[in-house]
Amino acid sequence: MPAKRKPAPATAEHAPLQLEHFLPYRLSILSNTISQAIADDYQRRYDLSMTEWRVMAVLARFEGLSAREVAERTAMDKVAVSRALSRLVEAGRVNRDTHDGDKRRSVLGLTEAGWAMHDEVAPMARAREREVLARLDAEEQIWLGRILDKLQMGNRERGTGNKS
Amino acid sequence: MPAKRKPAPATAEHAPLQLEHFLPYRLSILSNTISQAIADDYQRRYDLSMTEWRVMAVLARFEGLSAREVAERTAMDKVAVSRALSRLVEAGRVNRDTHDGDKRRSVLGLTEAGWAMHDEVAPMARAREREVLARLDAEEQIWLGRILDKLQMGNRERGTGNKS
DNA sequence: TCGTTATAGTTACAAATGAAACCACTTGCA
DNA sequence: TGCAAGTGGTTTCATTTGTAACTATAACGA
Numbered sequence: 001m002p003a004k005r006k007p008a009p010a011t012a013e014h015a016p017l018q019l020e021h022f023l024p025y026r027l028s029i030l031s032n033t034i035s036q037a038i039a040d041d042y043q044r045r046y047d048l049s050m051t052e053w054r055v056m057a058v059l060a061r062f063e064g065l066s067a068r069e070v071a072e073r074t075a076m077d078k079v080a081v082s083r084a085l086s087r088l089v090e091a092g093r094v095n096r097d098t099h100d101g102d103k104r105r106s107v108l109g110l111t112e113a114g115w116a117m118h119d120e121v122a123p124m125a126r127a128r129e130r131e132v133l134a135r136l137d138a139e140e141q142i143w144l145g146r147i148l149d150k151l152q153m154g155n156r157e158r159g160t161g162n163k164s
Numbered sequence: 165m166p167a168k169r170k171p172a173p174a175t176a177e178h179a180p181l182q183l184e185h186f187l188p189y190r191l192s193i194l195s196n197t198i199s200q201a202i203a204d205d206y207q208r209r210y211d212l213s214m215t216e217w218r219v220m221a222v223l224a225r226f227e228g229l230s231a232r233e234v235a236e237r238t239a240m241d242k243v244a245v246s247r248a249l250s251r252l253v254e255a256g257r258v259n260r261d262t263h264d265g266d267k268r269r270s271v272l273g274l275t276e277a278g279w280a281m282h283d284e285v286a287p288m289a290r291a292r293e294r295e296v297l298a299r300l301d302a303e304e305q306i307w308l309g310r311i312l313d314k315l316q317m318g319n320r321e322r323g324t325g326n327k328s
Numbered sequence: 329t330c331g332t333t334a335t336a337g338t339t340a341c342a343a344a345t346g347a348a349a350c351c352a353c354t355t356g357c358a
Numbered sequence: 359t360g361c362a363a364g365t366g367g368t369t370t371c372a373t374t375t376g377t378a379a380c381t382a383t384a385a386c387g388a
Contacts, residue, residue: 014279016224017286019238023293024198025218026312029239031195033319034188049344054189060180068366073183075193079346082368104353104366115178122181129187135318136311143307147300148190154299213374232336243376246337268336268383 038128042121047091051076052084053121059094059110060118066105093117202292206285211255215240216248217285223258223274224282230269257281 019025039050048056051074058073059065065073071081085108088094093114099105110118133141183189203214212220215238222237223229229237235245249272252258257278263269274282297305 014224014283015286016282017221017289018225019218019221023296024202026316027191027195028199030312030315030319031191035192038188054183057181057183060178061182078367118180119178122179125181132187132315132318135314140307140311140314143304144311147304147308148194150299151194151296152190154296242337
């Protein structure tokens with residue numbers, strides 16, 4: 001438990017940042033705590049990293065994506081995707097074919113085993129999300145959605161980080 | 165630009181997660197984008213990592229903390245703090261004495277140079293925060309504050325990650 | 329007062345991440 | 359055609375981060 005302690009007196013003229021009220025910092029703590037809690041659920045149990053899970057999640061929704069498309073949809077960079085995929089293919093959770101008309105591209109999809117795992121993990125993830133949202137009342141949930149939309153929108157304009 | 169593509173038809177019965185509406189995922193993207201944008205400001209210019217900046221920020225507010233107290237206040241683990249501190253001390257931005265009554269503890273504070281850097285970086289960080297918040301109207305900002313408080317509160321109970 | 333246990337902080341090693349170089353293939357254009 | 363430039367994806371290497379073990383000191387209890 002952090003000891004109660006007065007702010008340093010000598011610093012009045014320095015206008016130090018109050019980390020605990022600083023939006024980027026708060027977001028970062030909150031996000032890490034939540035994501036980590038969810039990841040803990042499947043990390044040990046299934047030997048599945050968060051990045052791997054994200055890849056599986058988009059492949060569950062969109063069959064036949066290429067690695068680059070997976071990268072776009074997960075907001076991961078292509079190296080991270082490549083690594084996640086090689087582990088997933090290795091583990092027999094994803095199959096990787098080669099595109100008919102373009103031998104550079106891969107055509108990705110979940111295997112039977114991949115689907116089975118997905119169908120166990122997805123409900124877990126959703127349940128965790130519900131737990132988090134349950135701390136808010138209905139009105140707050142609506143505002144949260146709206147606010148995230150707006151904040152996210154602003155970021156998109158500044159570039160989503162995809163290097164060209 | 166992600167090609168428009170229909171959801172895989174065969175997956176109706178699998179109830180795949182919609183990542184783009186999944187709260188933990190959205191928070192994670194948002195948080196990383198914002199933090200990274202801020203960090204870019206000082207990373208190159210001052211050769212200062214985000215963890216180092218956080219340490220400096222709490223030392224600006226609370227003089228004479230020990231490394232452990234810094235860890236508590238930054239929500240970083242003690243190893244990360246130790247590393248950040250050794251870089252900061254090395255660079256002459258933080259000074260580290262030994263506690264009078266307890267030779268294990270360090271007594272930390274910003275040096276002159278540390279304060280000078282702080283007084284340049286803090287306003288930059290605040291400006292960035294304002295940019296982000298400017299995407300929201302006054303009402304939304306109030307709701308956001310309230311919502312973050314509630315979400316954060318829930319996490320605290322579950323344990324903030326500090327191993328004992 | 330001595331030995332056990334706890335705490336502050338660092339070090340050492342392994343795993344994850346990021347950046348750049350790279351290979352294979354495709355496209356566009358002279 | 360054929361060759362320069364672009365794209366999809368992987369590999370390599372350096373850096374960062376996480377975990378466990380370790381050192382030094384302090385606190386507690388018999």
